[in-house]
Amino acid sequence: MTEMFRDKIDISLTVNGEPVEARVPAGQHLVDFLRGELGLTGAHASCEHGVCGACTLKVDGKAVRGCLMLAAQADGADVWTVEGLSDLGAIKDLQDVFVERNALQCGFCTPGMLVAINELLEAGGMPSRDQIREHLSGNYCRCTGYEAIVDAVESVARVRAHKGAA
Amino acid sequence: MTIQFGNPDRPNSYIGKTVPRPNARRLVQGRGVYVDDIVLPRMVHVAFVRSPFAHAKINSIDAEDAKAVKGVLRVFTGQDIAEVCKPWVAVLAHLKGLKSPPEHAIAVDRACWVGEPVAAVVATSRAAAEDGAALVDVDYEQLDVVTDMMTALDPETPVLHPEMGDNLAFRRLHEQGDVDETFRTAHKVVSARFVTGRHTGVTLEPRSILVDWNPAEEQMTAWHATQAPHMIQTVLATHLDLPESRVRVICEDVGGSYGIKVHVYPDEMATAAIAKIMKRPVKFIADRLESFSSDIHARDHQIEAKIAVGEDGRILAMDVDDWTAIGPYSVYPRTSAIEGNQVVNLCGGPYDFQNYRARTTVVFQNKTPTCQYRAVGHPIAVAITEGLVDMAAAEIGMDPVEIRRRNMFRDDAYPVTSPANMRFEGLSHHASMDKLLELMDYDGLRAEQAELRKKGIYRGIGIASFIELTNPSPFMYGIGGARISAQDGCTVRMDPDGSIVALSGVTEQGQGTEAMLSQVVAEGLGVSPARVRVITGDTQVTPYGGGTWASRGAGIGGEAALQAARALRDSILEVAASMLQADQAQLDIRDGAVVDSTSGEARMPLEELGRIVYFRGDTLPKGLPRELVQTRHFITSEYPFAFTNGVQASYLEVDTETGIVKLLKHWCVEDCGRVINPLLVDEQIRGGIVQGLGGALFEEIHYDAEGQLLNGSMADYLVPMAAEMPDMIIGHVETPTGESLLGAKGAGEAGTAGSPAAVMNAINDALRPMGAQVTEMPFTPERIVRALGTLND
Numbered sequence: 024m025t026e027m028f029r030d031k032i033d034i035s036l037t038v039n040g041e042p043v044e045a046r047v048p049a050g051q052h053l054v055d056f057l058r059g060e061l062g063l064t065g066a067h068a069s070c071e072h073g074v075c076g077a078c079t080l081k082v083d084g085k086a087v088r089g090c091l092m093l094a095a096q097a098d099g100a101d102v103w104t105v106e107g108l109s110d111l112g113a114i115k116d117l118q119d120v121f122v123e124r125n126a127l128q129c130g131f132c133t134p135g136m137l138v139a140i141n142e143l144l145e146a147g148g149m150p151s152r153d154q155i156r157e158h159l160s161g162n163y164c165r166c167t168g169y170e171a172i173v174d175a176v177e178s179v180a181r182v183r184a185h186k187g188a189a
Numbered sequence: 190m191t192i193q194f195g196n197p198d199r200p201n202s203y204i205g206k207t208v209p210r211p212n213a214r215r216l217v218q219g220r221g222v223y224v225d226d227i228v229l230p231r232m233v234h235v236a237f238v239r240s241p242f243a244h245a246k247i248n249s250i251d252a253e254d255a256k257a258v259k260g261v262l263r264v265f266t267g268q269d270i271a272e273v274c275k276p277w278v279a280v281l282a283h284l285k286g287l288k289s290p291p292e293h294a295i296a297v298d299r300a301c302w303v304g305e306p307v308a309a310v311v312a313t314s315r316a317a318a319e320d321g322a323a324l325v326d327v328d329y330e331q332l333d334v335v336t337d338m339m340t341a342l343d344p345e346t347p348v349l350h351p352e353m354g355d356n357l358a359f360r361r362l363h364e365q366g367d368v369d370e371t372f373r374t375a376h377k378v379v380s381a382r383f384v385t386g387r388h389t390g391v392t393l394e395p396r397s398i399l400v401d402w403n404p405a406e407e408q409m410t411a412w413h414a415t416q417a418p419h420m421i422q423t424v425l426a427t428h429l430d431l432p433e434s435r436v437r438v439i440c441e442d443v444g445g446s447y448g449i450k451v452h453v454y455p456d457e458m459a460t461a462a463i464a465k466i467m468k469r470p471v472k473f474i475a476d477r478l479e480s481f482s483s484d485i486h487a488r489d490h491q492i493e494a495k496i497a498v499g500e501d502g503r504i505l506a507m508d509v510d511d512w513t514a515i516g517p518y519s520v521y522p523r524t525s526a527i528e529g530n531q532v533v534n535l536c537g538g539p540y541d542f543q544n545y546r547a548r549t550t551v552v553f554q555n556k557t558p559t560c561q562y563r564a565v566g567h568p569i570a571v572a573i574t575e576g577l578v579d580m581a582a583a584e585i586g587m588d589p590v591e592i593r594r595r596n597m598f599r600d601d602a603y604p605v606t607s608p609a610n611m612r613f614e615g616l617s618h619h620a621s622m623d624k625l626l627e628l629m630d631y632d633g634l635r636a637e638q639a640e641l642r643k644k645g646i647y648r649g650i651g652i653a654s655f656i657e658l659t660n661p662s663p664f665m666y667g668i669g670g671a672r673i674s675a676q677d678g679c680t681v682r683m684d685p686d687g688s689i690v691a692l693s694g695v696t697e698q699g700q701g702t703e704a705m706l707s708q709v710v711a712e713g714l715g716v717s718p719a720r721v722r723v724i725t726g727d728t729q730v731t732p733y734g735g736g737t738w739a740s741r742g743a744g745i746g747g748e749a750a751l752q753a754a755r756a757l758r759d760s761i762l763e764v765a766a767s768m769l770q771a772d773q774a775q776l777d778i779r780d781g782a783v784v785d786s787t788s789g790e791a792r793m794p795l796e797e798l799g800r801i802v803y804f805r806g807d808t809l810p811k812g813l814p815r816e817l818v819q820t821r822h823f824i825t826s827e828y829p830f831a832f833t834n835g836v837q838a839s840y841l842e843v844d845t846e847t848g849i850v851k852l853l854k855h856w857c858v859e860d861c862g863r864v865i866n867p868l869l870v871d872e873q874i875r876g877g878i879v880q881g882l883g884g885a886l887f888e889e890i891h892y893d894a895e896g897q898l899l900n901g902s903m904a905d906y907l908v909p910m911a912a913e914m915p916d917m918i919i920g921h922v923e924t925p926t927g928e929s930l931l932g933a934k935g936a937g938e939a940g941t942a943g944s945p946a947a948v949m950n951a952i953n954d955a956l957r958p959m960g961a962q963v964t965e966m967p968f969t970p971e972r973i974v975r976a977l978g979t980l981n982d
């Protein structure tokens with residue numbers, strides 16, 4: 024066995040609902056695997072140490088930093104990226120309001136932001152502006168000033184809460 | 190030709206309305222294409238070996254171990270790159286005396302800052318390139334460092350570039366009136382020492398470039414996260430010895446820029462050089478540590494300044510002594526002297542007074558080079574000016590709003606020339622202040638502040654008026670010899686189905702440039718914005734232009750687009766008049782159809798006109814011009830810059846025990862001339878404010894005395910996050926510039942220009958009962974408790 028083989032690991036998982044099998048380098052991060060090997064470039068790498076949230080993914084139902092998780096750790100996991108959530112229509116209301124409210128500028132933070140917000144919205148209820156800001160305090164956006172994002176989340180939460188109540 | 194912008198019922202009224210951004214939908218679905226998303230056949234990756242020392246001689250480089258790493262293809266030294274890439278010297282002729290030594294893409298025999306590239310490792314994957322880079326063995330010999338700007342010119346300080354004679358890069362003194370005499374005889378003189386921390390842009394997308402050299406076509410293509418693709422095309426051609434026509438720069442999506450991505454970076458030039466040598470695509474994506482140590486820094490200034498006022502609160506004189514250090518090289522091609530120069534140009538900006546002296550001293554040092562970052566020089570000048578004005582007001586017992594009222598240029602005073610020799614076409618300081626006070630309920634807040642103070646809650650209100658330089662003419666760079674275009678162009682074309690394509694030289698990094706252009710073209714032509722496809726960021730396709738910097742996208746690029754759209758409209762109507770046997774002056778285009786201009790009656794859809802022109806040209810009269818594509822260029826001509834103005838206010842609470850500042854609310858009224866898309870402008874201002882708030886409260890690059898960078902990660906260099914930021918109320922006054930039909934001035938930097946000063950004044954307003962004052966940014970809890978005297982070790 025060559026050295027190359029010894030530090031590679033076989034994994035099988037589902038990504039955006041589709042089965043994936045791969046042999047990954049032991050040290051490869053999940054976000055790099057998704058971007059580089061699967062061409063899922065929606066999640067971005069920016070700080071690469073868990074601070075900015077640009078790489079946020081949904082793994083087994085939870086918002087996770089793709090730069091802190093190894094691809095090898097995703098063996099058996101159910102992984103969703105912004106592409107898959109978009110195709111499902113799971114975050115369409117949020118995306119619509121983001122566009123309408125201009126809650127993005129360069130858009131580099133946006134995929135991670137949306138996945139993080141999705142987690143908050145899925146928890147249900149009507150978060151206050153402070154709670155929204157708190158929840159997003161792991162997602163860095165250098166462009167927008169955050170207010171538009173908070174507005175967008177607030178209005179989607181309101182609509183969803185209303186629907187839930189009806 | 191006039192457009193009645195004031196009339197919202199005019200036909201095709203899109204300018205002034207909020208319309209959605211065409212690229213936003215793509216970005217929210219994760220379908221953006223940033224440089225790192227692009228993969229090309231045979232592509233390789235480069236990682237740089239960077240100097241761990243602030244100043245060191247490179248004796249030798251041993252790359253044997255690196256080359257043994259699986260996947261590593263080649264290792265390049267500075268000498269290897271120098272063979273294909275000429276060094277550059279970043280000076281401008283109009284900044285007299287500015288000097289800088291030649292800079293190489295990779296250091297050749299000496300590294301001058303921590304993070305300077307000293308070798309490049311190319312491999313089949315980024316991971317392998319990094320593994321290789323870690324194994325390159327460089328034999329350094331450490332040299333003495335220059336790190337403190339204030340002692341850089343002292344005789345005992347070593348000279349960083351001996352051939353330059355001293356460590357002075359640039360010095361400028363501007364003096365008007367009798368400053369010394371005025372200070373001697375003034376009613377009151379207030380002085381302070383201001384410090385602005387060293388910042389960097391922290392674009393979420395790191396600097397990125399992918400360069401392909403195709404020797405079969407002799408064509409270089411660079412996908413680049415840049416704000417100025419044509420400038421980069423020119424630079425790549427010049428320094429890699431290629432004809433300009435053989436270099437194509439493409440910007441797809443760019444993940445934030447803020448001025449950080451408008452410069453020429455050594456590692457990016459090296460990447461292009463490597464592509465040329467290896468004849469294949471080479472990708473370089475900076476990692477976060479590289480970003481902190483090699484993206485340009487800015488705002489590292491120390492200033493002694495004073496103001497003289499009369500009993501009536503009139504400003505009599507200002508005297509500013511500004512010092513800054515720019516690292517070991519002036520940054521190409523914009524130069525690093527511009528920031529200090531702006532401090533001289535902008536101090537005292539809103540105020541009508543006579544006696545002004547300002548000096549800037551720019552020195553070399555062994556730290557990351559500094560250069561233009563959002564609102565270049567403005568936050569510094571506004572902090573100095575507004576800080577002094579507030580201190581003077583306190584000294585003579587006058588309300589901060591009142592002292593400003595007494596000194597701001599009257600709204601009907603224009604045109605005027607300021608004591609710094611800036612020419613103002615038309616500003617609205619008083620109208621803006623009126624609007625601000627109304628938005629924030631100034632009197633109500635003052636009452637609340639007084640009430641809470643009795644309970645030991647210390648809140649402060651800070652006001653900052655400002656001017657902002659936008660729409661630059663060639664007086665910014667061109668006259669100094671830099672090939673940076675102040676002119677911009679737009680080509681607008683109609684295709685057979687009546688759809689419109691607009692190609693513009695200005696670029697999009699999230700500001701909403703493409704939405705703005707689609708609105709302008711739509712209104713100029715008479716179609717809906719949804720029918721207009723905008724293409725930017727491809728030098729082989731768009732007219733040559735400057736790109737996006739100094740808030741020029743709407744004012745320069747927008748005007749070119751408007752004129753091109755109007756020209757195309759005329760061409761279309763000429764064809765339509767012939768086809769309809771009508772008088773061209775009686776026709777108009779509305780909602781995508783040719784109509785009778787009086788009755789509004791539809792005469793022919795554009796699709797039909799397109800079908801005939803493109804497919805049945807035989808039915809049109811011979812010799813009838815049928816150019817359904819028009820290009821126009823625009824450049825300002827009367828004023829070197831279109832100054833905007835505005836005023837900001839901050840309301841905050843200081844915890845006097847911990848020194849923690851809680852931002853409660855922020856207001857900004859801005860006059861950027863014609864507002865094209867209110868929502869986008871407001872969000873530009875909000876984003877700008879937050880960048881300024883970062884500078885005011887959190888952001889500071891730290892070095893030790895040896896020039897070691899101490900905080901090179903996002904965990905250590907604090908940037909504003911959602912939880913600490915306040916809601917922001919934005920208002921507008923519109924004073925369109927007469928330089929263009931559109932009347933738009935820039936809006937991208939105003940927020941950043943004024944917010945640090947507003948916060949500083951608010952903190953000092955809160956601390957005034959305790960006799961404490963802070964003037965050193967960022968205003969960290971530590972600095973505040975030191976000012977309060979509770980911490981003094």
Ligand code: FES
Pocket residue numbers: 067068069070071072073074075076077078079088089090091
């Ligand atoms: S890239 Fe993962 S948190 Fe920043």
Ligand code: FES
Pocket residue numbers: 127128129130131132133163164165166167393444445699
């Ligand atoms: S939109 Fe640019 S970083 Fe958030």
